[in-house]
Amino acid sequence: MDKFVIRGGERLNGTVEVSGAKNASLALMPAALLASGITRLRNTPALRDVSTMSTLLKSMGAKVDFKNNTLAIDSRGVKHFEAPYEHVKKMRASIYVLGPLIARFGQARVSLPGGCAWGPRPVNLHLEGLQKLGAQIELEGGYINAKADRLTGTKIHFDVSSVGATGNILMAAVLASGTTLIENAAIEPEMTSLAEFLVAMGAKIDGIGTNRLEIEGVDSLKAAETRTIPDRIEAGTFLVAAAMTGGEITLTGVRPDQLSAVTAKLEDAGCTIGFTEDTITLTAPETIRPVDVTANIYPGFPTDMQAQWTAMMSIADGTSIITDSIYFDRFKHVPELVRLGANIEIKENAAVVRGVPRITGAKVMSTDLRASASLILAGLVASGTTEVLRVYHIDRGYEAIEKKLQTLGADIQRVTGEEF
Numbered sequence: 001m002d003k004f005v006i007r008g009g010e011r012l013n014g015t016v017e018v019s020g021a022k023n024a025s026l027a028l029m030p031a032a033l034l035a036s037g038i039t040r041l042r043n044t045p046a047l048r049d050v051s052t053m054s055t056l057l058k059s060m061g062a063k064v065d066f067k068n069n070t071l072a073i074d075s076r077g078v079k080h081f082e083a084p085y086e087h088v089k090k091m092r093a094s095i096y097v098l099g100p101l102i103a104r105f106g107q108a109r110v111s112l113p114g115g116c117a118w119g120p121r122p123v124n125l126h127l128e129g130l131q132k133l134g135a136q137i138e139l140e141g142g143y144i145n146a147k148a149d150r151l152t153g154t155k156i157h158f159d160v161s162s163v164g165a166t167g168n169i170l171m172a173a174v175l176a177s178g179t180t181l182i183e184n185a186a187i188e189p190e191m192t193s194l195a196e197f198l199v200a201m202g203a204k205i206d207g208i209g210t211n212r213l214e215i216e217g218v219d220s221l222k223a224a225e226t227r228t229i230p231d232r233i234e235a236g237t238f239l240v241a242a243a244m245t246g247g248e249i250t251l252t253g254v255r256p257d258q259l260s261a262v263t264a265k266l267e268d269a270g271c272t273i274g275f276t277e278d279t280i281t282l283t284a285p286e287t288i289r290p291v292d293v294t295a296n297i298y299p300g301f302p303t304d305m306q307a308q309w310t311a312m313m314s315i316a317d318g319t320s321i322i323t324d325s326i327y328f329d330r331f332k333h334v335p336e337l338v339r340l341g342a343n344i345e346i347k348e349n350a351a352v353v354r355g356v357p358r359i360t361g362a363k364v365m366s367t368d369l370r371a372s373a374s375l376i377l378a379g380l381v382a383s384g385t386t387e388v389l390r391v392y393h394i395d396r397g398y399e400a401i402e403k404k405l406q407t408l409g410a411d412i413q414r415v416t417g418e419e420f
């Protein structure tokens with residue numbers, strides 16, 4: 001297990017290229033199961049979650065090759081239809097194989113994901129949706145056993161907008177017989193990119209980009225290729241890093257329209273931001289103004305940026321309230337930020353952050369991906385040395401984060417060792 005050692009106080013300056021979006025890749029990769037052939041996904045980030053999904057697809061009989069950020073998945077040999085516990089426990093997104101497997105092979109056995117570091121994360125919407133499409137589902141021994149002859153189009157209205165359930169049902173419905181209507185579908189860019197990719201594979205989907213998707217099932221799909229959209233959460237994290245350290249950075253290869261909730265809030269906090277079609281330049285303010293945010297579904301402020309925003313507000317000039325309306329318990333980063341000297345109080349699903357003039361380096365523990373990111377951000381401005389332990393969490397979702405930060409002038413080192 002590696003750790004990061006950060007000496008705070010360096011301003012971040014320069015240009016950094018944004019990687020492909022983890023959450024887009026994790027949906028595109030299982031889509032390869034829907035056709036027989038070679039799927040090519042360009043701009044795939046080299047991340048632990050991507051390699052976990054690759055291992056899972058290989059265990060099913062696929063061949064996976066990853067070179068220069070292009071992932072080639074040859075699904076012609078797929079003959080096992082199982083996602084075992086050892087994969088799913090590492091990464092909840094493994095459940096994305098459920099929809100494609102039932103739709104194409106009529107069977108799937110997928111371990112139930114269980115909770116995660118910050119609380120319960122049910123999959124009822126995935127299962128109810130598949131049942132409505134005609135799958136027979138049994139839960140036994142911690143596994144979802146699903147069977148179907150051909151799935152049949154139906155109307156599905158999600159009570160809660162869910163990214164994962166939208167992806168799974170979409171991937172199942174494209175091969176169902178007849179028309180499926182998904183209402184209250186998630187419109188996160190990663191889902192839009194999945195829907196567009198399915199169309200490139202031959203699927204018929206209307207309403208892409210809206211929360212009402214109409215899918216006319218087809219008999220078969222063909223393998224296709226695409227370029228993965230940029231990671232809006234990685235981009236947002238770097239913007240916050242620049243804002244916190246008093247720097248000026250330019251992000252390249254980014255989609256500003258997909259980040260507008262974050263950039264609008266950064267402007268409220270006093271940052272100056274310039275946009276081109278695929279770049280964002282941020283100049284930090286002298287003093288960060290306190291700005292409340294409520295994490296919500298897209299196009300709201302992303303819950304995956306909530307921890308990073310909390311880190312930034314810890315050094316703002318006043319008090320802010322950060323509410324998470326998606327994951328009520330997603331505040332595992334707070335006690336660690338408090339160890340660095342932040343003044344944060346949790347009230348139900350909100351963090352009340354009273355900005356302090358200075359935070360101080362200490363040893364802190366990563367608990368999950370975005371919590372780790374917030375601790376790195378805090379370490380970049382803390383006086384003295386911060387050690388962020390258990391950085392395997394960060395490797396799940398940020399490609400070469402320390403190298404990118406070093407390029408921008410940060411003093412951050414990865415130390416490899418057993419005992420961290």
Ligand code: UD1
Pocket residue numbers: 023024026092093120121122123124125126127160161162163164165186190303304326327
């Ligand atoms: C995805 C993202 C994750 C992000 C989250 C919210 C991936 C791989 N992960 O996770 O980074 O934080 O969206 O933007 O893309 N829910 C149910 N029943 C279900 C499914 C979800 O009640 O069957 C609830 C959840 O508890 C949560 C809400 O729906 O309150 C949204 O969760 P969802 O969008 O499904 O998140 P994920 O797809 O797991």
